[in-house]
Each structure stands twice: as C-alpha cells, then as structure tokens.
Amino acid sequence: MNATLSIDAEPYAFEMQPAKTALLIIDMQRDFLEPGGFGEMLGNDVSQLRRAIAPNKNLLDAWRAAGLQVLHTREGHRPDLSDLPPAKKVRGKGTKTIGDTGPMGRILIRGEPGQDIIPELYPLPGEPVIDKPGKGAFFATDLHAILQNLGITQLVVTGVTTEVCVNTTVREANDRGYECLVPEDCVGSYFPIFQEMGLKMIKAQGGIFGWVSDSSKIIAALG
Numbered sequence: 001m002n003a004t005l006s007i008d009a010e011p012y013a014f015e016m017q018p019a020k021t022a023l024l025i026i027d028m029q030r031d032f033l034e035p036g037g038f039g040e041m042l043g044n045d046v047s048q049l050r051r052a053i054a055p056n057k058n059l060l061d062a063w064r065a066a067g068l069q070v071l072h073t074r075e076g077h078r079p080d081l082s083d084l085p086p087a088k089k090v091r092g093k094g095t096k097t098i099g100d101t102g103p104m105g106r107i108l109i110r111g112e113p114g115q116d117i118i119p120e121l122y123p124l125p126g127e128p129v130i131d132k133p134g135k136g137a138f139f140a141t142d143l144h145a146i147l148q149n150l151g152i153t154q155l156v157v158t159g160v161t162t163e164v165c166v167n168t169t170v171r172e173a174n175d176r177g178y179e180c181l182v183p184e185d186c187v188g189s190y191f192p193i194f195q196e197m198g199l200k201m202i203k204a205q206g207g208i209f210g211w212v213s214d215s216s217k218i219i220a221a222l223g
C-alpha cells in the first residue's frame with residue numbers, strides 16, 4: 001500500500017503513508033482490563049476500558065488484512081524486581097503493589113497471567129511485543145530501534161490508559177520525530193474526564209503532540 005491516505009482527523013487531516021505507519025497498541029493487558037484483575041481490585045470501573053476492545057479488534061483486523069506493521073506493548077517488570085524503581089513500588093501506599101501476588105498472579109510481573117495481553121487482541125507470531133518498565137513505550141526499551149529499522153515514521157497509537165501510558169508514549173514519539181494519530185474510540189481511561197482531557201491535550205495548539213480521529217475513519221481509508 002504505497003498511496004498516501006488522507007484521514008479525517010482533528011485538528012486537521014492526517015496524511016498517512018501506510019507503508020511507513022505502524023499500529024502501536026499500548027498495554028491492553030488482562031490486569032488493567034479484565035473483571036477480577038488488579039485494576040478492578042483497586043476499585044476502578046473496568047468497563048470504561050473495555051469499551052475500547054471491540055474498536056481495537058476491528059482496527060487490528062483491518063490493519064492485519066492490509067499487511068501493515070503491528071506492535072504491542074506491556075507494562076511490567078522482571079521477576080526479581082531489579083528494574084522496578086523503589087519510588088514506583090511504594091507509590092500509592094496500596095496494601096498490594098507491583099510484584100505482590102494479585103488476583104492474576106504477581107502484579108505487573110513479566111510472564112504472569114495478568115501481565116499478558118487480553119485474548120481478543122493477542123499478538124500474532126512476528127508482531128513485536130515491547131515489555132516496558134515505565135509508562136512511556138520508548139523509555140528503557142528497543143522500540144525506537146525497531147521502528148527505525150522498519151522505516152516507520154508514523155504511528156497509530158491505541159490502548160490504555162489514555163492519560164497515562166498512551167499520552168506518555170505519544171509525547172515520547174513526538175519528540176523523536178514520529179507523527180501520531182490516536183483513534184479516540186480505541187483508547188480508554190478509568191476516568192471519563194481524563195479520557196476527554198487526554199485527547200484534548202494531544203490535538204491542542206494545532207496538534208502539539210498529534211492528531212485525534214476515530215477507528216471507523218481509518219478503516220474506511222484502508223478500504
């Protein structure tokens with residue numbers, strides 16, 4: 001797919017070059033999204049995030065059918081916690097924190113059931129999965145090197161949560177020269193006000209961090 005596709009977006013159309021664009025799905029992990037997981041254990045309403053599953057699935061299916069690049073991320077740490085900053089371990093003063101045993105295994109530890117990606121969006125063999133210790137997908141990972149080697153210059157960024165890992169990753173990507181398009185129905189926050197404001201921050205001031213659109217417009221453009 002070599003033609004440039006013009007996607008209706010805010011603050012103005014996103015001129016997408018599909019061969020140079022990757023779909024980057026952020027942290028669609030069981031512990032954040034599934035009833036009975038760590039997110040719900042903390043008192044969050046997971047339905048706010050689960051709304052994004054079906055649009056992500058539709059976009060992922062269309063993206064794969066078009067033969068375009070997909071990457072996934074997972075937030076998580078080494079089992080020995082050697083990459084977990086003490087400040088992150090104690091943040092929130094919860095009775096259960098990262099590394100402790102939670103409802104789906106050790107919380108945010110690589111290889112544990114809760115840290116894995118939900119079955120609906122499970123990566124196919126060959127789709128890179130970036131395990132990240134921070135909120136941004138570029139911090140302490142090989143994501144930038146992989147994207148550079150693939151010739152990627154534009155990203156469609158989806159996933160959770162809108163104001164935390166999605167926003168942080170879009171800002172990191174923007175500073176590294178990537179153009180980011182965020183389909184609003186494919187990102188989710190436990191807090192409706194943060195969903196709204198997280199998207200507004202991206203597209204404000206002429207698209208200071210990127211563009212905001214909707215999955216149906218991207219799928220329509222892909223044909």
Ligand code: C5J
Pocket residue numbers: 026027075160161162164165166
């Ligand atoms: C993500 C978080 N993925 N909210 N993590 O946004 O802690």
